[in-house]
Amino acid sequence: MTVLVFLDPAHDDGTVADASRPQLMATDLGATRGDGIFESMLAVGGTPRKEQAHLDRLASSAAALDLTVPEAGAWSRAIRTGLREFAAAEPDRTDAVVKLIATRGVEGAGSATAWVQVSPVPASTLRQRETGLRVLFLERGYDSTVAQRAPWLLMGAKTLSYAVNMAAVRHARAHGADDVIFTSSDGKVLEGPTSTVLLAHDRDGLKTLLTPQLESGILAGTSQSALFAAAKKQGWELGYGPLEPHHLLEADAVWLISSIRLLAPVLSLDGQDLRTSTALTAELTELVDRFV
Amino acid sequence: MTVLVFLDPAHDDGTVADASRPQLMATDLGATRGDGIFESMLAVGGTPRKEQAHLDRLASSAAALDLTVPEAGAWSRAIRTGLREFAAAEPDRTDAVVKLIATRGVEGAGSATAWVQVSPVPASTLRQRETGLRVLFLERGYDSTVAQRAPWLLMGAKTLSYAVNMAAVRHARAHGADDVIFTSSDGKVLEGPTSTVLLAHDRDGLKTLLTPQLESGILAGTSQSALFAAAKKQGWELGYGPLEPHHLLEADAVWLISSIRLLAPVLSLDGQDLRTSTALTAELTELVDRFV
Incomplete structure (x- = not known):
């Protein structure tokens, strides 16, 4: 299964969302303009690998796009929330793909949409x-x-x-x-x-x-x-x-x-x-x- | 206001969706990979301009991306649905932006996500x-x-x-x-x-x-x-x-x-x-x- 955790200033650890339901606005500039950034990291046994390097590169991508994204601590907490949910749902999988995504947000809203996605490693990979x-x-x-x-x-x-x-x-x-x-x-x-x-x-x-x-x-x-x-x-x-x-x-x-x-x-x-x-x-x- | 009409094989004229609510899956390849195509056209007095030229270019973009999208007739009907809804909601506006968007769809699903968006022409434009x-x-x-x-x-x-x-x-x-x-x-x-x-x-x-x-x-x-x-x-x-x-x-x-x-x-x-x-x-x- 796929776990989604949206970063949310009102909730320190992020908000878990149902990945089987629509969660993005159709007017999000991530969807309509590809205007956003991402990172993909591997988690093994519930621990992300090279987390700091990925967070650093995310910050560098955000700077290149002049995009304000949540600070590293908020990402880290959301990652932990996602991995905990994933482990509960998929206890037999040791590995997971952790994606961090931040878009320029809904057109006119002026704030990023940011979420963490945790999912199984594809067999083809x-x-x-x-x-x-x-x-x-x-x-x-x-x-x-x-x-x-x-x-x-x-x-x-x-x-x-x-x-x-x-x-x-x-x-x-x-x-x-x-x-x-x-x-x-x-x-x-x-x-x-x-x-x-x-x-x-x-x-x-x-x-x-x-x-x-x-x-x-x-x-x-x-x-x-x-x-x-x-x-x-x-x-x-x-x-x-x-x-x-x-x-x-x-x-x-x-x-x-x-x-x-x-x-x-x-x-x-x-x-x-x-x-x-x-x-x-x-x-x-x-x-x-x-x-x- | 913004009107959304999703193209849907089960509904000839498309399905109107609430643009104030999330309507896209977070795993849609449009949102995660910018993997999709679009067109923007002007509608004046409820009639899209250069509709055929835009539909032709959409088909040409789809071919370049090896993307299977709904046929032109389905787009036309969804455009008409969207313009009718927009006219009802915004009777004083003669002009509207009509966007057609098609993505490669949700990862693994293998079918495009396609929708029409009708919204006011921005004042800055x-x-x-x-x-x-x-x-x-x-x-x-x-x-x-x-x-x-x-x-x-x-x-x-x-x-x-x-x-x-x-x-x-x-x-x-x-x-x-x-x-x-x-x-x-x-x-x-x-x-x-x-x-x-x-x-x-x-x-x-x-x-x-x-x-x-x-x-x-x-x-x-x-x-x-x-x-x-x-x-x-x-x-x-x-x-x-x-x-x-x-x-x-x-x-x-x-x-x-x-x-x-x-x-x-x-x-x-x-x-x-x-x-x-x-x-x-x-x-x-x-x-x-x-x-x-």
């Missing part, structure tokens, strides 16, 4: 984590420098305006693939529609983990960031783009990482098989599983 | 039509050829993912302007966030009306198209881009045209005053007012 991904490169249309000169493009903010991200994944599925890695118009590797790109080299005993640089306008990956910190402690070298498609084709392993699907190996790019490494995937997955 | 607009050029990030090679970018589809359009208008307002004209990364004039760009030359008795070419990835303007057809009958020459900013600065008049605000003169671009023409605005507004 778990399956992709296990089996790996066939991926297409698709052009995102932007060059890798535009984010720095055009803040109104909201690059790096996690907005509700995800129609292009969803269309890209549909395009991949219609062409026999599972997911997408976006490239910039100047040929740089950017990100997945809902994930961050990682690649590894394992040569002469030196292990290196690489990801595209944030300045290219991609979303700051909370999982990538936590994994980099953990891998560094294990002696990995770290590197940040610019990356081009050939770097992925030449790597010893490539993954898409995100908060719910976690570390998913990329098996092929545009139909070309990649090197994969069960050992590296296992080693990094162990670090991911220890995220708190 | 009427004011801008009268006073004219100070406009900023803002880069849209895309080059003017990307739409043709990257259909997953959904350019030319009117999606609910309008966060960037809204952010651009906020940016303009924060910088002392009213609206925006987007430019491509290769320096071409594209469109406004919610309007089409028009410019006129009036030289040696020859009047020419110009607009950017559709191939640059802009939305096909229903008002621009209807105005071009009407102006042609009045002896105007017509032209289609590519246009660059200097073409606007050199024109005898520039407007942003859209279905609700109609023809709004552009007074300045990036702070530089433009030529305006009361005579040309009046002549073209007369044609716009005759749209059916």
